[in-house]
Amino acid sequence: MWHSNAFKMDYWWCLQSVIACPLPIPMIYAILLVVAAVVVEGVTGTTKETTISAIGTADIPVERQQDAEAAVREVISPPLGVSVGLVDSLILVPDENDKCPQGYFHCNSSAQCVPQRANCDGSVDCDDKSDELNCDNEVDAKYWDHLFRKNTFGAGDDKKLGDCLWQNENFSCPCRGDQILCRFQQLTELPTRLPQYDLATLDLTGSNFENINETFFEGLPEVKSLVLKFCGIREIASHAFDRLADNPLRTLYMDDNKLQHLPEHFFPEGNQLRILILARNRLHSLNRSDFHNLQQLEELDLRGNRIGSFEAAVFAELISLEFLYLNENQVKRLDAEMFPRTLLRLHTLSLDRNQIEDIDANTFHFPCLRHLYLAGNRLSHIRDETFCNLSNLQGLHLNENRIEGFGLEAFACLGNLTSLLLTGNRFQTLDPRVLQNLSSLDYIYFSWFHLCSAALHVRVCDPHGDGISSKLHLLDNQILRGSVWVMASIAVVGNLLVLLGRYFYKSRSNVEHSLYLRHLAASDFLMGIYLTLIACADINFRGEYIKYEEAWRHSGVCAFAGFLSTFSCQSSTLLLTLVTWDRLMSVTRPLKPRDTEKFRIVLRLLLLWGISFGLAAAPLLTNPYFGSHFYGNNGVCLSLHIHDPYAKGWEYSALLFIFVNTLSLVFILFSYVRMLQAIRDSGGGMRSTHSGRENVVATRFAIIVTTDCACWLPIIVVKVAALSGCNISPDLYAWLAVLVLPVNSALNPVLYTLTTAAFKQQLRRYCHTLPSCSLLNNETRSQTQTAYESGLSVSLAHLGGGVGGGGGSGRKRLSHRQMSYL
Structure with a gap:
């Protein structure tokens, strides 16, 4: 087995090879070397080894790290005798003391233990159906019912x-x-x-x-x-x-x-x-x-x-x-001098949507308080024993604040708390010891489902997932899992065929365009590698994802996958724009001498790859603008950030997926309309004869534009909608990330190479060398061109005649050129 240090030494060399090398074989070798390093060193080992240190211990003093790690091990350890991969997917039998393991809950009247995620998930797991009972939070419901009760002057609404x-x-x-x-x-x-x-x-x-x-x-x-x-x-x-x-x-x-x-x-x-x-x-x-x-x-x-x-x-x-x-x-601050000790009957206190930045210890002295609402303020940290003297508190709302951390004793003295709302805050890790004193807690609500790993003793923890991932699986939807493998296979195999085909069968005409398409295939190949990484990670964490979710998102493997995704998206977008520009020049100015100087062509490609690499690598730098784990904002390591549109670096994300994509889409749409117009204008005198063939060309152009729109337009619209405050369905986000985003990478090989006349000719030549293809060769030898090829050849040849005055050399140049780029 190769040593892992050898892989690390080769990382940057591999990436440099991807950018600068115009030949596909070294490029493929570099990419596969990186993938092997990631899979061998990262996915199967690094993530699981770093699980304990990644969950909620980042801000704990050194002398308390061992206690924190012990607490985390206790939380994430599976029941004895149960396979780790099946911990959350089994219904267990209570032990001899009729108790369930941590993270499991006893059914009311049946000898069964169900995992936390099975409670109130809409699917009956207990024989007595008790896992789907008491799913409504009655504590919060009482507060809202009283707050929005019918006014006394509405009591007679039923009378005329x-x-x-x-x-x-x-x-x-x-x-x-x-x-x-x-x-x-x-x-x-x-x-x-x-x-x-x-x-x-x-x-x-x-x-x-x-x-x-x-x-x-x-x-x-x-x-x-x-x-x-x-x-x-x-x-x-x-x-x-x-x-x-x-x-x-x-x-x-x-x-x-x-x-x-x-x-x-x-x-x-x-x-x-x-x-x-x-x-x-x-x-x-x-x-x-x-x-x-x-x-x-x-x-x-x-x-x-x-x-x-x-x-x-x-x-x-x-x-x-x-x-x-x-x-x-x-109100900006709460201290011990603001509330008297005479409010002995107070059981509901609401301070929602003020400007509270801090709460002093011993601020509250309300022995009968049941509901405390502090949502929508500016709290950044909850210190120890903030809520002592509230021993009967049942519902606490701290949502929509700016909380980044909690003292380990922040919720001490709250033994009767049954409902805790913590959504809409900034913390993404939570030490399980923060919640260990909340023995009566039945409902807890986070923004991120992975935080439920710190609250395994709570019967109902929400959310159960984020649309893409769940507590069990990185890719929760079975169709989604299959789609990832399908898209990855198409992107890898299709683009690999393009790279190999264009390497072994070099075009003598329009070398520039062929080189652009070769690099486009390399860019799309990276997307296939990214999808393969995500699919492999899904298999690796199947059935136990929540235990490694935090470590996975913060791992170097996830960061590398996110880099690959962004690198592929941006380079593919820019290369598609460059390919379209090259086609536009060829069609609208067919007789103009082309700039074939290799230095300028390579310089263009190097500049394009450099810009893409810089954009993709920027979040990997130590910069507070991006935060510590920009690509780890979600389980599939994307920089799209639909579910949290204003997370750190949101302007960067908007620049990539809205500004760049919109400009490219508008340019491509304009270019193909202009090309089609040029072809039709050049054949005006032969319209009745060749209109059907020109329609074939128009159809091909329309397919190219439609695939670009199908990839970029939904992303642009959904991203703008998310930034505008619209609520984006988690399911939509999942399909957008896994199916829509890589659609160009899967279809580009088909549209730009595998269905072109040049590729078909090369395929016929290869088939001609095989005895089994002799009958096919005899049949196809009489067919010099398909309907599309014939129509396009006539259209472009006539365009050349129209523009250049009917010179034979111009038509010859056109016929060579069109075979290589369409």
């Missing part, structure tokens, strides 16, 4: 307007049940002739109450719910609500107004207010006296204001408070 509790009364506003609805009537004062008893709701939405003075509510009847939404309220005078001291008012809606501050004496003593809604006003600060005399208040909604900070005394008197909504404000 005019179906009034008080009969034989003529009120100034419509009546429905026990509600008076004075909506959007532009009132400037309370309406008259209102019922004075049994009134559940007085809805004054859309009135014009810019200033509420001390006498405003003097005529207010006894009512349980008062709605003052969209009333344009700017000022409320002190003691304006004193009338509420003798009123059974329970709910007050004052959301969507223009309040900038609250009055000193907002509510009188003795009020019975339970719910106060002040959402979407313009409050920028809160004073100590704002919520005096609200000892019975149970819900306070301050969403959508401009509050930047507050002190503990603001909420100190709200001893009955259960729901506090402070989301969509401008």
Whole structure:
């Protein structure tokens, strides 16, 4: 066996050979040498050896590395007696103590253990079907149900307007049940002739109450719910609500107004207010006296204001408070001085979509808190024991932050936590010890499915995959696996035939064009190698992918595969553009002498390969712009980045797949239209005779343009859509990456070589040397040209006559030229 160091020494030599060598045999040798090095040294060994060090231990101090590695080994080790490759695909039997191995969960009434990924996956695995029960997160559902509950003034929606509790009364506003609805009537004062008893709701939405003075509510009847939404309220005078001291008012809606501050004496003593809604006003600060005399208040909604900070005394008197909504404000920091210790009944606190960058220890002192929502902030790190004193917390939302890491004791003291949402953050590794204290956790949500390896004790971990990969397989879809092998085989075999064919059967005419196509085949051959690498990695990790997913994406093998993919894509795109330009010049200027100086031709190719190599190699450099593992952003090591369009280096990705591809596609489309127009214009006088043959040429051109569009256009559209914020289906992304992206590499050999007249002639000559082909030779000897070849020859010859005045040498040059490039 060759020593691995020998392979490493040859890497750069091989790549240089691919760029500079115009002959295919050394090029093929260089590519195969690199592939052998990668497969032997990387795929079968390096990835698995680095698994332990790659999962969640990057930022742990040196003295704690051994403990971290032990914890990771415990998490990823398979059950005794079970093959590693079958760990996640088996349903096991509990041990003698009726316990399941780590990562497996007991069915309710059957002696079975199912893996984590089998829970709530839509497929029944337990005999009692218990693996598909309790899949709805009831903890989060209760929060959302309360937040978006029907308002009290909507309780009578099932009754007709005019179906009034008080009969034989003529009120100034419509009546429905026990509600008076004075909506959007532009009132400037309370309406008259209102019922004075049994009134559940007085809805004054859309009135014009810019200033509420001390006498405003003097005529207010006894009512349980008062709605003052969209009333344009700017000022409320002190003691304006004193009338509420003798009123059974329970709910007050004052959301969507223009309040900038609250009055000193907002509510009188003795009020019975339970719910106060002040959402979407313009409050920028809160004073100590704002919520005096609200000892019975149970819900306070301050969403959508401009509050930047507050002190503990603001909420100190709200001893009955259960729901506090402070989301969509401008709070930047949470410290121990902001919340009082008197909120002993608080069980829901929402601080979503503020600007919180840090949370001090001992900030929260809410022994009854059930739901804490900190989503949509700017948190970058969760320090140890941040959530202590929240021993009864059940639901914690930390999604859509900028979290890059957690202290090992970040979730200490949360033994009752059942739901944890961590999606939309920056961390891509997680030490299993961070979650080990969460013994009651039933639901956990990540952006990346591979993080579930740190939460194998959690019954439901989402997502199960990313469209391409799953917890079991690098390529999850069986059709996808087969498609990779098919595309890889076509790309490798087809382009290898082109390289060998054009090497052994050198064209004497239009050497420049033949050389371009040879390099195009070499470029597309690289895509076949990339697909083969991915297919081999899929086989290598089959059934246990999640255990090696992180190590695989961060390995040098994945980086090399990503480099090959980008290198092939960009060089193929530029070479197709160059080939199209060469054809355009040949068709539109057939009699113009061509530049056949070999130095300039090689210089063009070297420049093209150099640009492609530089673009593909840039993410491999140590540059914070690309991050540490640019190609490892996904399991197939592509730089397309559809699922995370604004990841590090997104401008680079957009440049390659949108800007370059769009320019090339537009140029190719224009060029083939121009070529077809030139051919048809040159044969105007013979249109009736040769129109059918020219249609054959047009059809061939259309096929070439269509394949280019089929490859590039979907990628351009989906990439733009992803950058625009559209939600791209993971399944679409999978097929785009595996089937659409390499389609040109598979079809280019067919379109540019294997179906051309020159290749057919070479095939006939080779067949002529075989005795078994004698009958075929006798049949084909009488056929000098196919319909396409005849039509194209006449069309181009006539074009030459039209342009050059009918010179015989021009037609001869044309006939030689067309055989080599079409």
